[in-house]
Every structure is written in structure tokens, then in C-alpha cells.
Amino acid sequence: MNREQEEKLTSASRRDFFKKTASVSAVAATGIMVPSTVLADDPNIIHHVKWGTTLGYECNKYPYGMPSPYEHNVVRRTSALMSSAGDMHAAISMTPIAELEGIIVPNGLHFTRTHNGVAQVDPTKWRLMIHGLVEKPIVLTLEQLKRYPNESRILFLECPSNSAAEWKGPQFGTAQFVKGMMSCAEWTGVRLKTILDELGLKPEAKWMLAEGSDGSEMSRTLPVEKVLDDVMIVYAQNGEALRNEQGYPVRLMAPGWEANLCVKWLKRLEFGDKPWYAKEETSKYTALTASGKAIQHFYALETNSIITSPAPERDWKDLEKGDLVEIEGLAWSGYGTIKGVDISFDGGKNWVEAQLKGLVLPKAWTRFSYMYKYEGKPLLLQSRSYDDSGNVQPTVNQEKAVVGVECVYHRNAMITWAVSDMGEVSNVQIRS
Amino acid sequence: MFKLDRKLIIIGMTLALSSTLAVAAAAECIPGVYKSKPGAIDGGVIYPRKDGVYTAYRYNTQSTKGVWFGRTPTANEIKAWDTDVLPDGTGLPEGEGSVEEGDELYEAQCAVCHGEFGGGGKGYPQLAGGNQDKDENGIVKTLKNQRLEPGMDAPKRTIGTYWPKATTLFSYIRDAMPYAHPKSLTNDQVYAITAYLLAQNDVEIDGQEMDDDFVLNKDKLVKVVLANANGFYPDIDGPKGPDNVKAFFADRAKNIGAGIRCMKDCKDPGMDGKTEAKVMKIKYEMKDVVPPYAYAKDLPPETEGGSVSKAEKQYDTSCKLCHGTDTMGAPKVGDATAWAAVMKKGMDKVLVNAIKGIGGMPPKGGNTDLSDADIKSIVEFMVGASK
Numbered sequence: 001m002n003r004e005q006e007e008k009l010t011s012a013s014r015r016d017f018f019k020k021t022a023s024v025s026a027v028a029a030t031g032i033m034v035p036s037t038v039l040a041d042d043p044n045i046i047h048h049v050k051w052g053t054t055l056g057y058e059c060n061k062y063p064y065g066m067p068s069p070y071e072h073n074v075v076r077r078t079s080a081l082m083s084s085a086g087d088m089h090a091a092i093s094m095t096p097i098a099e100l101e102g103i104i105v106p107n108g109l110h111f112t113r114t115h116n117g118v119a120q121v122d123p124t125k126w127r128l129m130i131h132g133l134v135e136k137p138i139v140l141t142l143e144q145l146k147r148y149p150n151e152s153r154i155l156f157l158e159c160p161s162n163s164a165a166e167w168k169g170p171q172f173g174t175a176q177f178v179k180g181m182m183s184c185a186e187w188t189g190v191r192l193k194t195i196l197d198e199l200g201l202k203p204e205a206k207w208m209l210a211e212g213s214d215g216s217e218m219s220r221t222l223p224v225e226k227v228l229d230d231v232m233i234v235y236a237q238n239g240e241a242l243r244n245e246q247g248y249p250v251r252l253m254a255p256g257w258e259a260n261l262c263v264k265w266l267k268r269l270e271f272g273d274k275p276w277y278a279k280e281e282t283s284k285y286t287a288l289t290a291s292g293k294a295i296q297h298f299y300a301l302e303t304n305s306i307i308t309s310p311a312p313e314r315d316w317k318d319l320e321k322g323d324l325v326e327i328e329g330l331a332w333s334g335y336g337t338i339k340g341v342d343i344s345f346d347g348g349k350n351w352v353e354a355q356l357k358g359l360v361l362p363k364a365w366t367r368f369s370y371m372y373k374y375e376g377k378p379l380l381l382q383s384r385s386y387d388d389s390g391n392v393q394p395t396v397n398q399e400k401a402v403v404g405v406e407c408v409y410h411r412n413a414m415i416t417w418a419v420s421d422m423g424e425v426s427n428v429q430i431r432s
Numbered sequence: 433m434f435k436l437d438r439k440l441i442i443i444g445m446t447l448a449l450s451s452t453l454a455v456a457a458a459a460e461c462i463p464g465v466y467k468s469k470p471g472a473i474d475g476g477v478i479y480p481r482k483d484g485v486y487t488a489y490r491y492n493t494q495s496t497k498g499v500w501f502g503r504t505p506t507a508n509e510i511k512a513w514d515t516d517v518l519p520d521g522t523g524l525p526e527g528e529g530s531v532e533e534g535d536e537l538y539e540a541q542c543a544v545c546h547g548e549f550g551g552g553g554k555g556y557p558q559l560a561g562g563n564q565d566k567d568e569n570g571i572v573k574t575l576k577n578q579r580l581e582p583g584m585d586a587p588k589r590t591i592g593t594y595w596p597k598a599t600t601l602f603s604y605i606r607d608a609m610p611y612a613h614p615k616s617l618t619n620d621q622v623y624a625i626t627a628y629l630l631a632q633n634d635v636e637i638d639g640q641e642m643d644d645d646f647v648l649n650k651d652k653l654v655k656v657v658l659a660n661a662n663g664f665y666p667d668i669d670g671p672k673g674p675d676n677v678k679a680f681f682a683d684r685a686k687n688i689g690a691g692i693r694c695m696k697d698c699k700d701p702g703m704d705g706k707t708e709a710k711v712m713k714i715k716y717e718m719k720d721v722v723p724p725y726a727y728a729k730d731l732p733p734e735t736e737g738g739s740v741s742k743a744e745k746q747y748d749t750s751c752k753l754c755h756g757t758d759t760m761g762a763p764k765v766g767d768a769t770a771w772a773a774v775m776k777k778g779m780d781k782v783l784v785n786a787i788k789g790i791g792g793m794p795p796k797g798g799n800t801d802l803s804d805a806d807i808k809s810i811v812e813f814m815v816g817a818s819k
């Protein structure tokens with residue numbers, strides 16, 4: 001209960017309070033301290049609640065379950081800024097990261113990026129062809145693909161444009177829009193190497209083209225070295241079939257790499273000895289640096305982190321001085337496993353070590369926590385993650401010094417939340 | 433003597449470094465962080481698969497040798513799908529198209545999103561324009577633009593200033609364009625539109641300017657060298673390509689930037705190494721989000737009416753792209769003035785225009801699956817929603 005609600009309840013029940021004075025006095029007489037703000041009895045406790053005095057709905061009224069209607073505001077959101085002229089066929093919707101718990105994003109809230117609308121594939125007509133520099137090309141139906149032994153892995157997926165609006169300064173006022181172009185789920189499918197072992201990859205194969213079957217026919221080139229290490233062809237997400245928005249019925253999964261490389265509505269894999277220079281790896285998804293040249297084939301998402309509690313949409317306005325409160329957040333790295341996270345309260349001058357909690361997995365969201373005594377003073381809260389590949393998350397200035405501000409992609413500079421003395425939280429940047 | 437001293441210093445430094453590494457190695461023992469070794473192509477680590485364990489996961493160690501489901505594709509099936517195009521021209525089909533033909537096609541099918549002459553302005557990517565002048569190192573000058581202060585020019589990323597390969601243009605237009613009905617153009621039409629766009633970007637082929645009569649085919653397309661062909665790194669071409677990528681990402685601190693794990697009295701100077709960092713607040717917050725921000729744990733408001741008409745659904749999928757905004761040159765649904773002007777022609781004429789196409793609008797908005805009766809009810813819906 002926050003202060004406002006408490007006050008409302010107290011004043012609304014003032015009449016009740018006077019009625020109860022007698023019994024309170026009796027308590028006082030026995031020498032027990034009466035708190036100066038005596039709370040009225042909570043009617044939700046005193047009286048039977050509605051759902052306890054009526055018959056609930058039938059057990060399988062919703063054969064596919066839905067969240068409680070009271071949670072209707074916990075949704076993906078988008079903005080005209082993340083589209084072309086407000087056209088939402090080629091757009092991005094953001095996961096409400098500050099309103100989620102743990103490291104698994106429910107399928108209905110997984111962020112979505114589409115380049116030609118969300119394709120709705122008929123699974124009985126879907127085919128996957130694997131050919132090129134292999135001894136035995138193959139064409140598979142969905143049923144046949146599912147006959148291969150599978151693996152499940154918890155992996156984050158992030159659009160490399162996550163935070164693209166923030167290169168030149170803070171723009172959005174919520175964690176959802178600052179870092180919500182990412183999600184994490186358990187993905188199930190076939191390790192590509194399992195199939196390739198049978199197809200017989202030719203030694204001159206150095207690159208793989210992955211092509212989608214949607215209207216944009218998304219195409220990307222991946223190096224064979226990665227393909228043989230940990231790339232999967234996935235058909236399930238948190239135990240059920242992929243959602244349309246995530247590429248139903250089958251997408252590529254390149255752990256830790258740009259979600260755009262994890263081609264959705266997958267149709268074809270071709271092995272070759274040269275890279276393809278597809279449109280989404282040349283005109284887009286290349287990072288233009290201050291030198292005037294652009295980084296291409298920029299694969300892994302950097303070591304990154306964000307504090308999700310507090311956050312602008314999950315503020316500290318209800319806290320009292322002296323409250324012990326948990327600072328919580330998410331860290332992730334496409335290069336490996338999160339080793340630790342540091343927290344600063346003064347905009348990066350001094351740091352303390354946070355604790356990791358829950359599952360700590362490679363290329364997956366990792367939760368961190370720090371117990372903090374709230375003092376009601378203004379703060380500049382930051383988190384800084386580091387991983388087992390030697391990466392340390394940079395400040396805005398450190399990142400800017402090497403790549404400039406026109407990269408669009410692969411931003412992992414620290415996020416700063418300014419916490420006011422009233423507990424309000426806003427997005428700021430520490431930069432020069 | 434001096435040389436020897438230096439040697440000793442190096443040995444001393446090496447020892448100091450290795451003891452630091454020993455400390456670092458000890459710090460590796462963080463529970464939940466798994467045995468890894470550097471050397472992944474992306475600059476990250478590789479985890480061994482050993483004894484049925486892969487990081488925190490157990491994996492199946494049973495042999496999968498001989499698992500085979502699926503079949504060999506026929507030659508025709510491979511031919512149907514293997515249509516990708518490489519920069520060396522592999523995969524480019526026969527066919528040809530002139531700049532002039534491309535101009536007409538572009539005006540009819542592309543300008544509505546990408547603007548007149550590829551000049552943008554409609555919210556979709558700008559395809560032509562931008563200064564291609566290069567500096568003494570062969571770098572397109574305007575690509576060095578950095579918007580460090582408000583009002584500074586952005587680097588322009590058009591075909592002429594940014595794209596590395598012209599073959600990409602052909603395959604992308606053929607496979608993914610026009611946006612609302614991709615894969616509807618013939619190879620000749622794709623060559624024509626490619627020719628038009630290259631001409632708009634002042635591209636020369638074999639020293640020849642691409643005037644209206646210029647006819648593009650696969651042999652000529654392969655010869656195109658775009659201004660920013662060398663504007664990308666690491667070098668991915670040739671047999672060393674993957675190794676170049678690996679070397680580049682192994683040196684991430686230099687090439688893409690990295691933080692430092694300082695814990696006390698940390699300094700954060702700016703690009704000049706001196707400027708003190710300051711707190712920058714949001715100037716104009718982007719609050720226009722869909723659905724609007726809301727956090728109450730309450731019941732959703734009752735939706736009125738409920739069901740959406742068939743015409744509205746068809747409008748959403750086939751017409752809204754252009755008629756949903758006023759940037760596309762089509763009368764916007766909801767704009768009473770614009771629709772009053774349209775309806776002056778009378779319903780019969782409006783229907784004929786909708787069925788046959790008018791101006792930038794293709795017949796039936798590009799969805800020829802719609803019957804004339806469908807078009808009628810859609811137009812009625814659009815008129816009704818614009819009063």
C-alpha cells in the first residue's frame with residue numbers, strides 16, 4: 001500500500017475510528033504503544049471478498065488460458081518512431097521489461113520486429129531446404145524436422161537496435177522503451193550440426209545464407225564456424241509452438257547474436273564459399289562509426305545491463321526513509337556468461353558489487369540484486385555488467401569515444417536512472 | 433645495456449601480468465559461470481561439450497549417426513528456390529530494363545513510399561541523394577557526420593552514399609518489393625527499376641552515364657562500383673574473410689569500445705580526454721506510444737459494439753497502408769475535407785477509380801483478390817468513417 005492509498009483509507013474510515021476509540025483506549029490502558037497513525041481496519045480483511053462468496057468460472061472456460069484481466073496494462077507497446085511513418089507492418093514492439101519477473105518472458109510479451117508484417121505460415125505447406133556446399137541436400141517438412149533429436153536452451157534475443165533512440169541523448173521515459181527490444185525464453189529445436197553431420201558439409205563451405213519465407217524474404221549470412229558451434233533450428237518457445245511474431249513454425253537461433261540473424265519463418269539454408277551481402281547486412285544492420293566507415297558482420301550483442309526496479313514505471317514514491325529495499329535488474333551478454341554486476345549511486349564515480357541470483361546461464365538474461373537502505377536523497381543509479389569473455393559494459397563516453405553516435409546498432413552504454421528525493425525515477429545520461 | 437634493461441623490464445612486466453592473470457583465473461570460480469575458452473568468431477568464448485555436460489545443461493550423448501528424415505530436393509525445386517544473387521553476379525537472371533522503363537515503374541509502384549526520384553520524405557528509406565564526395569582516404573565525407581549537437585547534419589545512408597553492392601539492390605527489389613505485394617515484378621521490371629535507382633544515384637557503368645535510354649542487364653550490373661564499396665570493415669571477402677572477422681572482434685576494446693571495472697573515484701572524460709561528464713536530461717520525451725502508458729491493476733474498459741465488419745478488416749489489410757496516413761498522397765480515412773472532395777466525383781466514378789486504379793494507386797489497391805463488391809463495401813466503410 002502506498003502513502004496515498006493509506007491516507008485515503010485512513011480518512012475514509014475516520015468515522016469508524018471514533019467508533020473504535022473505546023476498544024483502542026482499552027488497549028492503551030494495558031500499556032501497549034498505540035501508533036500515532038492508527039490504521040482503520042481493512043475492509044478486505046474484515047468483510048468477505050466477492051470472489052470468496054460466489055462460484056468461480058468453470059475450470060476450462062478458457063481452453064487456452066489468459067492472464068488475469070487485471071493485468072491488461074502489462075502489454076507490448078510500440079511507437080511511430082519505431083516504424084515507417086506510423087505504418088506498423090515494418091515496426092518494433094517492446095517488452096515491458098520492468099513489469100516482468102525472473103528470466104523467462106511469457107510468449108505473448110516477447111518483443112517483435114517485423115520487416116513486412118507478421119507472416120502467418122500454414123505449417124502443412126512449410127518446407128525447409130538445406131543445400132549448396134553439402135554432399136546430400138535435403139528438404140524437410142515440419143513433422144520430419146521434429147523427428148530429429150532436440151535440445152532446449154534458455155537464451156535471450158535482442159534486436160541490435162535496442163536503445164537506438166538513445167545515441168544522441170535520452171529520449172524515452174520508461175525502461176520498456178529504453179531497453180525493451182529484447183526478451184528471453186526457453187527455445188527448443190534441432191542443433192543444426194546434428195543435421196549437417198548427415199548432410200556432409202563440404203570443406204570449402206565458409207558461409208551460410210539463412211532465408212525467410214515472409215514477404216521481406218529476410219536474408220542473412222552467417223559464418224560456418226558459428227553454425228557448427230551452437231546454432232539451432234527452433235520450433236518451440238517456452239514449451240509451445242513459436243508464436244507467429246517469433247517466426248512460426250520455424251526460425252533460426254544463433255545464440256547471443258543479433259535477433260535479425262535468427263531468421264524467422266525460415267525457408268532455406270544455403271552453404272557457400274563467399275558472403276552474400278544481403279540487404280539487411282549492408283544498407284542496414286551495419287554500424288557506421290565516426291571514421292565514416294561501418295562495421296559489418298557485427299554479430300554478438302554486447303555485455304549489457306539495466307536496473308528494472310526501480311525504473312520510471314516502477315518508482316520509489318511509496319518508500320519511507322530507512323526502508324530496506326531491493327534494487328533489481330537484468331544483465332546479459334551475447335559473448336558468454338555474466339560474471340557480475342556493479343551498481344553506482346553517484347553516476348559512476350563509485351561502485352559496489354551487486355549479487356547475481358537465480359539461474360546464471362550463457363547468453364541468457366541474468367538477474368542481479370542489491371539490498372539498499374533508502375534515504376530519500378537524489379541518486380544517479382547505474383549498473384555495469386561484466387562477462388567471462390573479458391567484456392565490461394562501457395559508460396556513454398567510453399562507447400562514444402570509439403564508435404561515435406551514428407552507429408544505430410549495438411548500443412550497450414550504461415543506463416542511468418535519476419532518482420529524485422521524492423522517489424521519482426527518470427531516464428538521464430551521464431555524458432559530455 | 434639499455435637493451436638488457438628493457439628485456440628485464442619486459443620479463444618483470446610479464447611476471448606481474450601472469451600473476452594478475454592468476455588472480456583473474458581464481459576469480460573465474462564464480463558459481464554458475466562455466467568453463468570457457470576464448471576464440472569464438474564473434475570475439476566471445478566457446479564452451480566445451482564434454483561428458484554430456486554443456487555449461488549448466490546436460491546433453492544427449494547417444495549417437496545420432498544415421499538419423500535421416502526428409503528427402504533429396506528435385507532439381508526443379510532447387511532451381512525454384514535457389515535464386516539468390518552474389519556480388520560476382522552468380523545467380524543474376526537473364527533479362528533487361530531501361531532507365532526510362534524503370535522511371536515509369538518507380539513512379540507507379542515505389543514513389544508512394546520512397547518519394548519522387550528516390551528522395552524519401554515519406555517516412556520510408558530514402559534511396560537516392562546525398563553527397564558522394566570522398567576525402568583523401570577514399571571515405572565518403574558526409575558519412576563522417578556525427579550529430580553531437582542538435583541541428584547538425586546526419587550522415588546520409590542512400591544507395592549512392594552508403595550501399596556497398598549493386599547486386600543487393602536487384603535481389604532485394606525482386607524478393608521483397610513492392611512492399612505491399614512483394615515478388616510481383618518480372619526480372620525485366622526489376623532490372624528497369626534497378627537501372628532507374630542507379631541512375632538517380634549518378635552511377636556510371638564503364639565510365640558511361642546512365643541516361644534514359646540506358647539498358648541494364650546482368651553483365652552491366654556486375655560492373656557497377658558504388659561509391660561506398662570500400663566503406664565497410666572487417667574485410668569478409670576471400671578465403672581469409674572469417675579469420676579477419678575473428679581477429680577484429682578479438683580486439684574489441686580497440687574496435688568497438690569497452691568499459692573499465694573501476695570501483696572508486698572513477699573518472700569519465702569525454703572524447704577529448706578532458707571534458708567532465710554531465711547529467712543530460714530528456715529534452716522532449718517521446719510519450720506517443722501505442723497502447724498508451726498505463727499501469728493500473730484494474731479491469732479493462734468495456735469495448736463498445738464489439739465485432740469488426742468484413743469491410744473494415746479488408747480495409748485494414750489492403751488499403752490502410754496508404755489511406756491510414758496523410759503522408760502517402762492518398763485521402764486519409766477520417767479526413768472529412770479530403771473525402772468530401774473525393775465524393776464530389778460521385779460514388780460511381782470513385783468506385784471505377786478504386787477498381788481500375790488512379791494516380792499512385794494500383795487497381796484495387798494492389799489486392800486483385802478483392803471482388804468489385806468487396807471494393808464497394810470497403811469504399812462505403814472509408815466514406816462512412818470520414819464524415
